[in-house]
Amino acid sequence: xxxxxPRILVVDDEQHQLDTICRGLNLYGYRCEGVLSVEAALESxxxxxxxxxxxxxxxxxxxxxxxxxxxxxxxxxxxxxPIVVITGLAQTVEVDVVRGLxxxxxxxxxxxxxxxxxxxxxxxxxxxxx
Amino acid sequence: xxxxxxxxxxxxxxxxxxxxxGTLIRWNALFEQVTGYSHDEVAxxxxxxxxxxxxxxxxxxxxxxxxxxxxxxxxxxLTRKDGERLPYLFTSVRERIGDDLCCVGIGIDVAxxxxxxxxxxxxEERLKEAQEIAHVGHWEYDLxxxxxxxxxxxxxxxxxxxxxxxxxxxxxxxxxxxxxRDRVLAAFAAHVEQxxxxxxxxxxxxxxxxxxxxxxxxxxVRDETGKALSSIGTAQDITEHELAQQELAKNEERYRxxxxxxxxxxxxxxxxxxxxxxxxxWLQLTGYSRDETIGKLxxxxxxxxxxxxxxxxxxQMRSEDPISVxxxxxxxxxxxxxxxxxxxxxxxxxxxxxxxxxSFQDLTExxxxxxxxxxxxxxxxxxxxxxxxxxxxxxxxNFIYFNLPILRKYIEAIAPLLEQHLEKDxxxxxxxxxxxxxxxxxxxxxENMEHGSKRIxxxxxxxxxxxxxxxxxxxxxxxxxxxxxxxxxxxxxQVRKMVRRFxxxxxxxxxxxxxxxxxxxxxxxxxxxNAGQAADKEQSWVKLxxxxxxxxxxxxxxxxxxxxxxIPEDKLEQIFEPFFTSKGREQGTGLGLSISQRIVExxxxxxxxxxxxxxxxxxxxxxxxxxxx
Numbered sequence: 001x002x003x004x005x006p007r008i009l010v011v012d013d014e015q016h017q018l019d020t021i022c023r024g025l026n027l028y029g030y031r032c033e034g035v036l037s038v039e040a041a042l043e044s045x046x047x048x049x050x051x052x053x054x055x056x057x058x059x060x061x062x063x064x065x066x067x068x069x070x071x072x073x074x075x076x077x078x079x080x081x082p083i084v085v086i087t088g089l090a091q092t093v094e095v096d097v098v099r100g101l102x103x104x105x106x107x108x109x110x111x112x113x114x115x116x117x118x119x120x121x122x123x124x125x126x127x128x129x130x
Numbered sequence: 131x132x133x134x135x136x137x138x139x140x141x142x143x144x145x146x147x148x149x150x151x152g153t154l155i156r157w158n159a160l161f162e163q164v165t166g167y168s169h170d171e172v173a174x175x176x177x178x179x180x181x182x183x184x185x186x187x188x189x190x191x192x193x194x195x196x197x198x199x200x201x202x203x204x205x206x207x208l209t210r211k212d213g214e215r216l217p218y219l220f221t222s223v224r225e226r227i228g229d230d231l232c233c234v235g236i237g238i239d240v241a242x243x244x245x246x247x248x249x250x251x252x253x254e255e256r257l258k259e260a261q262e263i264a265h266v267g268h269w270e271y272d273l274x275x276x277x278x279x280x281x282x283x284x285x286x287x288x289x290x291x292x293x294x295x296x297x298x299x300x301x302x303x304x305x306x307x308x309x310x311r312d313r314v315l316a317a318f319a320a321h322v323e324q325x326x327x328x329x330x331x332x333x334x335x336x337x338x339x340x341x342x343x344x345x346x347x348x349x350x351v352r353d354e355t356g357k358a359l360s361s362i363g364t365a366q367d368i369t370e371h372e373l374a375q376q377e378l379a380k381n382e383e384r385y386r387x388x389x390x391x392x393x394x395x396x397x398x399x400x401x402x403x404x405x406x407x408x409x410x411x412w413l414q415l416t417g418y419s420r421d422e423t424i425g426k427l428x429x430x431x432x433x434x435x436x437x438x439x440x441x442x443x444x445x446q447m448r449s450e451d452p453i454s455v456x457x458x459x460x461x462x463x464x465x466x467x468x469x470x471x472x473x474x475x476x477x478x479x480x481x482x483x484x485x486x487x488x489s490f491q492d493l494t495e496x497x498x499x500x501x502x503x504x505x506x507x508x509x510x511x512x513x514x515x516x517x518x519x520x521x522x523x524x525x526x527x528n529f530i531y532f533n534l535p536i537l538r539k540y541i542e543a544i545a546p547l548l549e550q551h552l553e554k555d556x557x558x559x560x561x562x563x564x565x566x567x568x569x570x571x572x573x574x575x576x577e578n579m580e581h582g583s584k585r586i587x588x589x590x591x592x593x594x595x596x597x598x599x600x601x602x603x604x605x606x607x608x609x610x611x612x613x614x615x616x617x618x619x620x621x622x623x624q625v626r627k628m629v630r631r632f633x634x635x636x637x638x639x640x641x642x643x644x645x646x647x648x649x650x651x652x653x654x655x656x657x658x659x660n661a662g663q664a665a666d667k668e669q670s671w672v673k674l675x676x677x678x679x680x681x682x683x684x685x686x687x688x689x690x691x692x693x694x695x696x697i698p699e700d701k702l703e704q705i706f707e708p709f710f711t712s713k714g715r716e717q718g719t720g721l722g723l724s725i726s727q728r729i730v731e732x733x734x735x736x737x738x739x740x741x742x743x744x745x746x747x748x749x750x751x752x753x754x755x756x757x758x759x
Contacts, residue, residue, distance in 0.1 A: 017525065020532055027536060061521070088524035092517070108524040109531030109587055 006123055010034045011041045011058040011070065012086075021057070021086070024112040038065035040079070045078065053081060055119060060087040060094050068094055071103060082126045084118055106119075137677070144237030149230055150197060154175030164239075166211035177233070185518040192220065196233045200224045205240060217244050245584065258282060265367035269348075271299070272360045273322065278302070287344060287367045289336025307333035307341065322350060322358045331368070342374035363479075395463075395490040398480075403428040406485070415492055417466030429488060434470070437461035441477065463490050472497050498661070520590045527590075530583040538576050545569065583718075592721040594735040596708065596728065607642040607756045610650075610676050610686055617654040628662030629692070631671040640676060641755035643686050647735055650753075653737075657690040658748045660722065664694025664747060685752040693746040702741060 003075065008030050012018045015036065022032040033053075035041045056074055060067035067085060074081055085098050085105045097106050104118055145158040153176055162172055165436060181189040194203035201223045207215040213325050222235025231439060258281075261267050267284030271277075278299060282292035288305055295301055306314055310332035321328035328348035333341050350362025389396050395412035397405045408423050416423070430438065444455040445719045461475040477488040552565050560568040614636060625632050643650075654674075661672040672692045680685035697705060704710045706727045711720035724736075730737040734754045741747040 014525070016529065020529055024532060024536055027539065043645055052430070085293065088521040089517070109528040112535050115532075 005029060005031045006054040006119070007031045007033070007052055008055050008057050008119070009041060009044055009053045009064075011036075011038065011056070011067070013037060013059065013062040017059070021115070024115065025057075025119075028112060028116045033066065033115070038062060038070045041070055041075065045074070045081075055123060056081055056083045057119070058085060060085055060089065060098065066094070068097060071098065071101060075101070080126070084122055084124045086115075140312075142239070144220075145235075146177070146237070147227070147232050148177045148236045150230050152193070152736055153610045155232060161237075164210070164216065165208065171211075175234055180208045181206065182215075185209065185215065189220075192222070193233060196222045196224050196235075197231060199322060199367065208237070217241050220649050233239060262286070263540070267365050268363065269297075269365060270360060273358055274360070284365050286367055287342065289338055289340065289342075305334045305336070307335055309333070318361075319346060322361060325350060325352070325356075325358075328361070328363060331372075332389040340370075340454055342367055343369045393493065397429060398485055398487050398488065399429050400486070401431055401484045412490070415463065415465060415471065415490065432463050432465075434462040434464060437463075437475075441475075445477075458491075458589070461490065461617050463492070470494075510595050516593050516596075520594055523586060523590050527583055527586050530579060534576060534580050534583065538573075541554075541576070589721070590720045592719045592725065596721055603644050605644060607644050608647050609642050610640060610688060613645070613647050613650050613654065614674065614688075616647075616677060617651050617658065620651070621655050621658055625658050625662045629665045629670040629672045630668075633671070633673045635673070635675045637675075637677040640678065640686055643733070643753045645753065646729075649729045650733070653751060654688065654690070655730050656722045656726050657751075660749075661690050661692035661694065661747070664692050664696070666695045667693060670694065680752065684754065686755050688751040688753070689748060690751075693744065695746050696743040696747055697739070697741040698743050699741075702739060705739065706737075 008025055010018060010021050010025070010032050012021065013036055018034040018036065022034045025032050033044060035044055038058075041056070045056075050051070056070075058067045058070055066109070067087075071083055071085070074083060083103050085103050086108060087095065087098075087105060088108045089095055095105065104122055106115060106118055142160075144161045144164060145156070146154060146161060147156040148154045152173055157172060161168060165172065167175070167226075169572045177193060178186060178190055185208070188204060188206045192202045192206070194377075195202040201562035203219065203221045205217065205219045207217045209215050217240045218237040219236055219240045222233050225232050225234045227234075261281060261283035265283065265287060267281040267287050268278040269281065269284050272279075276299070278297040279539060280288075280297040284297075285292040285294060303311065303315065314330050314332045317326075317328060317330045320326040328350075329344065331343065331345050334339055334344055343367045345368045346363060348361050350358040351360045351362065352358050389407075390409045390411075390732055391594075395415040396409045397412050399405050404425060405427050406425065408420065413420055413423060420425060433441070440459065440461065444459065447455045457478075460477040461473060463471045463473060463475075470490045471494045473493045474491045475488065477486055479486050521630045548565065548569070558565045563571065614634065618634065622632070658672065658674065665672075670693060672690070675687075675689045675691075677687055679685050706723050708724045709720040710723075727737045730751055730753070736750075736752045738750045738752070739747065740750075
């Protein structure tokens, strides 16, 4: 592993969800920054340390700009930044779009092990592609 | 002077002789009888005294003519003594009797002839009138002289003023309607030559262009050799009648058409309820042929008890208050095969008769489509609700599901500290429990919560599956062998672990079935796992068969049989209800069979069950194969 502590930007509009995910990820050896909206996420990404994140983990359904917006902008602006989506929805148009974009998707509820495995796979694949 | 009575007394005619001055010289007895004057009275009168009014002038003129020209004949009425006037024909001659010129004559009573003449005239008038009224004219055709006579009415019928044209056979031909001409001429020729009755209905075209319908009838007059001399007959204008007939025929045809193509089963029956008329639709609906129906079957046995009761009640109510009941109402018709058709019936009495015309409109398909639509709407709405609920449950459930492993990690992390403490204090109790018991219980609690969270997840997933609409892209014609193959890779091993024997038997050459393969696989997995879970015997088995079944092999049948515990009869009805389960809660959500039934119905098929408690259960999936061609 290039970076022993991969840095994850986590986006979820629900504070408890955000805390839960970040706590889990920290336990599994990731370093997290949690934000509550797409706008805040874009701010973190374009800031001084824009290049500091190894992966974007985002919810889909959020007030204001949706997770789908974020994915499209990130894929366009930071094509090297891998994305994982978490959602409570199973069969919706958004979910189909996400799958169509080739972005891995985790449906709630999921165990921290599952999240860890998913993230590690994505990171390995990204490194392999570098 | 006395007249000689001998020889003239019995004469039926009046006899008279009078002189130039009009004095009567001789007369017969009838003269006195007819005029009413006595012998002396006659002797005292002159010839002109027996006439009055207009008749007097006529008589005087005739008398002058006799003396001037020698003879005269005149029809004039004499006036009797009592004033009555009697018509007579007087024929007189001038005769010299002695030195005097006299008028000698006889008078003949013409009253009877006159009356007869008037009668003829009157009857001719009446005939004309009758002909005019009946539009009947008569004609006579003299074949020898080739002359044709038409009565006035014939002229009128043909569109002429009486006498306007000289009637000839050519004129007659020319006014015949071109489409009827050959037929009429052929009939007339046959009539004249072979003595066939001349009885034709034809059209003629009047000079004005108007078309009239004429009924002609004629007979021929023949000589002793059988040769036709003349033909006489009648011509009747039946245009109004004919047009009315045509209108009636048209109406009847229209009525018949409406009857036949109404898209509604229609029958007609009388008081005895025996069907006297039935349209195609009715025959198709009931499954009986026309011959089996007309005059043989009655209206009654086609209807359910409830429908007949309603009909009787409505009939009664209608006779009391015609608008108190609807004209059409729902009824159930039972056909030959015993199938019940839901529809609307309408029974009407044909005015002025005991006949009833009844209709039945089959709405079975429509109702089924409606309830299908209603169900689809309901499922779509339910689907949206469940998708929303699923999201709302999945999110908080994630707190439990995601955090429990972390909590377990936390507890596992502090466990060594507690172990250390235990070494120092072997009698350590927490909440009145010895430490070992407490520690074990903490992990049991964690497991409990994990189970709970997993079950929430499973129910939400099944609910979503229950309302999932057809994903059209997943539909295609496939052979059930392929579905079974995939099912075997999914659960074959698992089922073999559950029972001693697991057989699969697939018939050759099964037709393809239009299906959502994933969904049909879901059904088979569900039925196979159920069958495996039912195993309760040493020699337990599960059997999966696929073959053609049903009337005319219209189904592809998939059977899942087991010799397990079986289902109590009183529970058989409930097993397809959502959340009904005979298993422990740990083994399922209670949605499996209701989901399976929904899936099979989505495929236009049926899911059936047979079971004997303690002996086993057999689930049958019937799927309609793809239509050939």
